[in-house]
Amino acid sequence: MKPTLILVALLALSGCATNHGLYEWGGYDALLYQSYKEPAGVPKNMQALAAHIGALEKGGKRVAPGLHADLGTMLLQAGDKDGALSNFRRERELWPESAVLMDAMIKNLETTSKAEVRS
């Protein structure tokens, strides 16, 4: 009886946290939490986030605010500049409100890449 109740409660709770209806979050909040809690798990969490976003895009569903950008930042921190750039560009395309920040991130990456090529 008790485990069933807890299961129901957890289902209800995850419903609250991830499914109000506008977006499919794919556990984005839990992935970030895990990444802060155990930095060793970042690569695994990053892959999970990338897979979730990929599935949404494939299905033609709108990706929630910030998902592409935070994946981009994680990729950048892991040294993948191209992956970061494409995610920042996609965030900007999907969400015009992100333009100032994404333009700054993109410009910053492009200039540092050029500097590296030159040096």
Next chain:
Amino acid sequence: MKRLITLAAVALTAFLTGCATNVVKTDLSKFEAAKPRSILIVPAANKSLDVDAPNYLLTTLTVPLAEKGFYVFPVHTAKTVLEQEGLYEGDQIHKQPPEHLAKLFGADAVLYVTINQWDAKYVVLSTTVTVDFDYRLVGKDGTELWKANKRMVYSPQQQNTGHPLANLIAAAVTAAMERAKPNYMPLAQMANNDVFVWGATAIPNGPYAAKAN
């Protein structure tokens, strides 16, 4: 007769409006005037003794605000950008002029959260876990648009909250507490949902909310 019905209708309307305004509600006039489309969530100022609390709390704020229909800036990216600007601590960040932060990110509003309490007290037979947050939303021109405080206390003795959904969540909290280290996340999520969505301080919908709301 017709006039009487009209009078009755007017009286009834007045009565209904009376009822509606009697409910204590947060003043949302500034929020509604500013009509923010986007919200920048900056790392929380921490008055608790748990150094991890600000990072953990940061991960719980995006979902409820985005589901209210706002563009929410990527919290991990924003945190990283602020660190590159030399701003590591919530205290420091909260001292920056909001206008400056809003301009740096191109945000319509900035959400500041202060963690007043985030702790677990162990007694022989029970554990009491408490979170207490001050929330403040400031517009890009520096005007305060909205504020709220939320305190959530969990202890095994007080599970019947009278609210069925809250009871379910309390049960989930119980499950989390069964681990050696308490998981504050359900309490933090509950506090956030309460101030933004369910409670008397609930904020208006943002531009991406379903039209029906």
